[in-house]
Amino acid sequence: MLLSIESSCDDSSIAITDIASKNLVFHQKISQDSEHTPYGGVVPEIASRLHATQLPLILEKTKPFLKQVKAVAVTYTPGLSVTLLEGVTMAKALCLMLNIPLIGVHHLKGHIYSLFIEKEAIFPLDVLLVSGGHTLLLKAKNFAEMDICAKSLDDSFGESFDKVAKMLNLTYPGGPIVESYAQKGNPMRFAFTIPLSHYKDVAFSFSGLKNSVRLAIEELKQQKNELSLQDKYDICASFQKTAIAHLVQQCGKFLQYSKNLNFAVVGGASANLCLREALQELLGQNRHLYFAPLEFCSDNAAMIGRVGVEAYLNGVFSDLDLQVIPRTSEIL
């Protein structure tokens, strides 16, 4: 069995995965949404302190399995340095105590392997990764070779949902609530421009769209002080439609040059059902589209454990002086 830990942002999570069958034996995650809602985003110091209390509570429940654990996998990059440190420190302590090897896992590789929890991996694969920290297109050839082909020039897709939610005084994280408001709104009421429509290369950008939303809200406030619930629904619907149209447009460009038959969308924001439908339509019948189960789209230790199993089977281990790396490296 392999124990895995995730603490790169605001989810404290630990999993135990059976190495031979790749089945999940134990998995728990404690999110911190309500603690960060007053700030409209994650406050690193609060997140770090919550990991320090929550991770040991989850670890306690893995006690019956500890004797059978053969390695510990932990997210060490990218993420918030103070929160990554909580997981990495716990992982090192466990490795020393149990005298077993450590496996440092790249968080983005974890998101890609969220597709393969309790399953065999499928490669080669083109991947759209949409999370709070990243919006990327990648080519994944196999476990060891994954290249970033395109990324956001500014904000990420998920982050833009968080910022729109904050402007409308909605809860954090913004993705689920903006999606649910959008279902009740008129997507044609506000004509936001699709970003980078005439851009030659494949890239993403959400800060211009975010500003257009801010200006639309300010204009409404000048007219009537308070936004009605319907105003908020319509803003969310118009914003979401434009943000998804932008992703689809850039993926369309990317797919013109890729012969790969397998395409996947992963990351917290891949839970968005309108995005899933729009990508399904883009890909049509000629390519296979893969999604992670909804419960494994956002950050979790099960996906880190799935990478850990692959690393263990390939003999890829880390030194016990593994350091956290907050920035995103180009190599996964």
Ligand code: KG4
């Ligand atoms: O992957 P994740 O849990 O954390 C990072 O690695 O960043 O992704 C969290 C992000 C947040 O920005 C959240 O608002 C967004 O995913 N998200 C969504 C949806 N559910 C979560 N964005 C759009 N629509 C959703 N349904």
Ligand code: ZN
């Ligand atoms: Zn993530």
